[in-house]
Amino acid sequence: MKNKYVPYLLLLPAFLLICIFKIYPVLTTLRQAFVVDGALSLATFQRVFSEKTFWNCLKVTMKLNVVTVPLQILISFVLALLVSTKAKGSGVFRTIFYIPFAVSTTVSVMVWNLMFQFNGGVINSFLSIFGIEAQGFFNDKKQALWCIVVLCSWKGCGYWMMFLMAGIKNIDSSVYEAAKMDGASYLRTIWSIVIPLMKRVFLFVCVANTSANMLLFAPMQLVTEGGPRNSTNVLMYEAYRSAFRYADMPRCAVIVTVLLAILVAISVFQFFALGDNEARAAKRAARKLARGGVAV
Numbered sequence: 129m130k131n132k133y134v135p136y137l138l139l140l141p142a143f144l145l146i147c148i149f150k151i152y153p154v155l156t157t158l159r160q161a162f163v164v165d166g167a168l169s170l171a172t173f174q175r176v177f178s179e180k181t182f183w184n185c186l187k188v189t190m191k192l193n194v195v196t197v198p199l200q201i202l203i204s205f206v207l208a209l210l211v212s213t214k215a216k217g218s219g220v221f222r223t224i225f226y227i228p229f230a231v232s233t234t235v236s237v238m239v240w241n242l243m244f245q246f247n248g249g250v251i252n253s254f255l256s257i258f259g260i261e262a263q264g265f266f267n268d269k270k271q272a273l274w275c276i277v278v279l280c281s282w283k284g285c286g287y288w289m290m291f292l293m294a295g296i297k298n299i300d301s302s303v304y305e306a307a308k309m310d311g312a313s314y315l316r317t318i319w320s321i322v323i324p325l326m327k328r329v330f331l332f333v334c335v336a337n338t339s340a341n342m343l344l345f346a347p348m349q350l351v352t353e354g355g356p357r358n359s360t361n362v363l364m365y366e367a368y369r370s371a372f373r374y375a376d377m378p379r380c381a382v383i384v385t386v387l388l389a390i391l392v393a394i395s396v397f398q399f400f401a402l403g404d405n406e407a408r409a410a411k412r413a414a415r416k417l418a419r420g421g422v423a424v
Contacts, residue, residue, distance in 0.1 A: 160381035172378045189362040203285045208292035229287040237350045240279045269359045295329030
């Protein structure tokens with residue numbers, strides 16, 4: 129009888145750590161956002177929502193995610209397909225693709241900042257060879273956010289590639305053999321068989337990638353500082369500035385609460401939109417094969 133409590137005792141330290149470092153900060157944030165002078169109030173929300181800065185940050189944050197998440201997933205999936213083959217040297221390329229994620233975020237941001245520099249930057253030096261004038265990149269309002277998209281994609285694709293590669297390798301080889309016997313091309317097999325069977329993997333990568341990008345602020349802090357002219361000022365960086373520059377903790381709490389609400393809403397939407405289980409996907413794939421639906 130005593131042994132049945134052992135698993136719970138082993139889980140207790142982890143549970144306490146989660147309560148201290150996860151649940152307690154969230155509850156504290158909610159209290160600071162909704163409590164004013166000891167009473168429940170939406171006054172802080174009204175103040176923050178009346179600011180143009182907040183809505184600009186929200187716009188920049190959503191724009192960054194709408195572009196970065198699909199781009200990263202697409203590139204990661206292509207890389208996963210390439211390294212999942214049994215070709216000689218695929219393991220080497222797998223390591224090379226993963227290296228950017230292993231590099232410190234601070235180092236990655238500073239390296240890309242040096243590459244994107246207006247004077248003496250590697251990219252502008254290369255463009256000058258072809259007679260193209262130097263670009264502003266991080267110093268240009270129209271280009272700064274796209275530079276961050278490139279940076280995030282370079283650093284994150286190798287990481288998400290590993291999850292997608294695991295999903296590809298988890299598909300039974302008989303599925304590929306059946307598709308090949310029915311005359312399906314490689315691309316048709318990927319589209320009609322592999323992708324449907326990997327919906328749950330794509331779901332996880334999509335939710336996790338969205339969460340990571342919603343909380344991104346290192347490039348803004350180290351390079352752009354939300355500029356030029358607030359073109360890269362995302363919600364997370366604005367929350368950081370509210371807390372550590374303006375000492376306005378209620379404002380920070382409201383912005384973080386909005387971020388949490390967005391993350392929960394996105395997660396729920398993605399689970400309902402893409403949360404088809406693998407069994408149903410396999411049945412649809414089998415029906416397509418039976419009808420010859422994957423034939424070229």
